[in-house]
Each structure stands twice: as C-alpha cells, then as structure tokens.
Amino acid sequence: MRTSKRVLLLGPGESSSRFNTGDLEKITTISFSGNIDWLAENNVHTDYWTFFDPNSTLYVLNNIENGKYSKEWINKLKENTTLLCNKFIGTDDFYDNGFTTSRGSQWNREVFGEQILPKLSNDIFAGVERVDQQVNQNTYDSYYEDPSKCPLVVHTGFDPQGRKLNTDKFICFILPLVLTHFTELREIYSVGFGDYDDVRINTGTKEGYESFKISYNMMKEKTKDLLKHRGVSIKFINKDSYFKELE
16 A cells, blocks of 8 residues: 555544544555544544554553453554555664653563564564654754655754653654555545644644643644655645644
C-alpha cells in the first residue's frame, strides 16, 4: 500500500466520532494512537495504526488483557491492520535525539523495543512497517535533501508560561511520516485532527491544545511549502479543523 495515491488520516479529535465508518473501505486509512478505542467500539479496522510515544501502546495491550476489545475485533486486527512507526522508536537513538518516555531510556530500549514492539507487530497487528527519520529543529529542511527519511520536527523555545514548547503531533510527526512512507501520494483526507474546540474522544480532555496551536502556527507556511513540493493536496473533513487553511 506504499503506492497508494489517496489516504485518510483518522485522529483522536471529536469529529472522528461522527465519521461514516463505511468510508473506511474506500481508501487507504491510517489511525493515530487513542483513536483505536473508537475503531474497536464501532467494530471497524484501518489499514494502519500509528503512534509516536511508546507509552501510548501500553493501553492497547491493557485493553486487550482486560477484555475491553472484543475477541472478534482483535482477531481481525491481526488480519487487517499494520503498525506504522519511525525506525528509532524503541532504540537509544530515540533518546539521543531528545525524545523521552516517562519510563526512561532503559525501558524504551529493553522493554518496549525488545519485547512490546515485537509482540505488537507479531501477535496483535499484521506486522510493522518502519520509516527512517531525520530530526529537524523548527523546519522540514532535511526532506529536501533526502526524501527517503521522515523529517520529524522538534521546537526550540518556550510557550508563554516559560515551559518547553510541545510539538503538534499532526504537523510535526504524522504528516511527515505519511508523506515519506507513501511515495506516490497525491491526496490526503483528514478527520479528527485540529478539533481544538472539543475534547479528545478517548480521554475527554483538551490538554496541550494551546501549545499545539503555537507549534502549528510556527510551521504552517513550511507545511504548505512541503505539501506543494510533494504535489500533495489535503482536505479536512472536519470543516472547523484548526488546520483548515492548509487546504
């Protein structure tokens, strides 16, 4: 499916809950992180499930163990949905590039990288596809030199409260991953991203939204340039998405 020309991105925003699940069969679909609970509740599957924080995979295993997901849905997950993630997740390179987990670098390497990720890809999902990466500060510049590597973005600077600025995951992690992995991509459709007026469907919170807005506004012109460079259009099904001006 790397040659897919059209993909649909499903995020954890409230608008995902109003999405017509019948449309999932018409297009290559990538679901992000906590959105998997909504998939299980509606007994549907996407072609890919992606994440960035290794910790975010633990609740999937926990929900399987505690019976939150039906056995029928779990069995079909193994048949239909592939993991999609960056190569350095679960390795020391993840920490060397400034990313962290709440459980520490040893857990990231020895528990997640050597035990959890193989279990997910071999026993729960239909395998894993991993994408090489290059970390950038406030830009996607590396992609113009080497389009085979996902141009992940981290920010220098602080938010108005003096805290380290959080990156918006859609702009800084997910979109670059998709643009890199799907080499013949021409059209992106998105729902459940940029719903900053509503809570997330999996957690019921708006935590981090204000920082994500700052992150996006720092990157929006660069994002437009990147999409234009790739010749890829984007359309937001949730009309009030904060990212709407990228269309």
